[in-house]
Ligand SMILES: Nc1ncnc2c1ncn2[C@@H]1O[C@H](COP(=O)(O)OP(=O)(O)OP(=O)(O)O)[C@@H](O)[C@H]1O
């Protein structure tokens with residue numbers, strides 16, 4: 163998540179003179195820094211000049227009794243009483259100018275910071291909206307998958323079953339002395355059977371029935387064995403915590419992420435062992451999927467080339483306020499980590515019974531060595 167500190171909070175206070183007691187005192191009496199500097203710029207040279215004039219006057223006129231126009235009096239008085247204070251005035255004028263410029267710069271900086279803070283607030287709001295939208299899209303997608311799966315099951319399934327029964331009836335009533343017709347009917351029967359099997363696979367793929375009927379752990383176990391056993395990949399599943407309290411959204415997200423991780427292992431890893439750990443502890447639900455395959459071909463900057471698969475995993479986790487990371491596993495292979503915040507649900511989750519009727523700690527095999 164982006165750093166949400168408002169930038170203007172880090173801006174130093176504009177008026178640093180507040181730390182001088184006299185300045186603070188004057189400020190409290192309505193004389194701001196601009197006026198304070200003005201007073202100093204005019205007051206200091208005047209006071210200096212006055213001191214010099216009074217002193218010179220006292221020394222030359224009153225004590226030495228020299229005429230006003232004598233050289234030493236004029237030279238010293240003009241130098242220390244006029245040129246000197248004027249130089250001080252000029253320096254203070256320059257300081258005032260610099261100060262004013264600094265104040266303008268700071269004001270500009272403050273406005274920029276405020277604009278930045280507003281932009282950041284808008285960005286945060288958009289980020290939140292995006293998360294909510296993503297969440298909505300994912301749940302609509304799951305709902306749609308369920309609907310399509312139901313339609314295929316109820317409509318197409320019924321039709322195929324009817325077709326199959328009719329074919330069987332035909333094969334019974336067609337006379338045995340028509341072998342060609344029987345052969346043709348057998349072929350059609352075979353095709354219908356294969357279509358039914360494929361429809362069933364599509365139904366299960368769209369909405370894993372094990373997830374609905376038995377819960378996350380059995381569904382993941384079935385998925386792992388169904389897809390990896392036939393490839394000779396050794397599978398380990400370790401579960402810790404009461405997954406029954408997991409929300410339906412988290413269970414579906416975890417299942418889909420594990421599914422994609424398995425697909426990646428099959429497609430890219432050439433692994434011999436796969437270990438999956440699911441752990442529900444405190445306010446976190448975490449999943450670890452490790453393989454001992456060839457490992458990700460990391461790009462030069464250390465980032466993984468992201469296809470739709472890893473991106474989808476990350477978006478799913480982010481939609482629930484969690485995270486997915488893909489990292490190298492030592493000595494070889496890949497490790498996918500998922501975590502999502504856990505808020506226990508007291509009632510049956512909305513998207514189905516997604517509950518595991520297994521003991522709290524179920525370990526099948528050993529973790530990946
Ligand atoms: N378990 C793994 N072992 C080795 N490489 C992996 C593994 N998982 C991912 N990768 C690498 O990471 C890349 C990105 O994976 P990702 O799932 O995002 O895309 P993909 O599998 O190539 O395509 P798709 O968008 O269809 O999923 C893969 O192309 C692959 O090179």
Ligand SMILES: [Mg+2]
Pocket residue numbers: 422425426469470471472
């Ligand atoms: Mg993939």
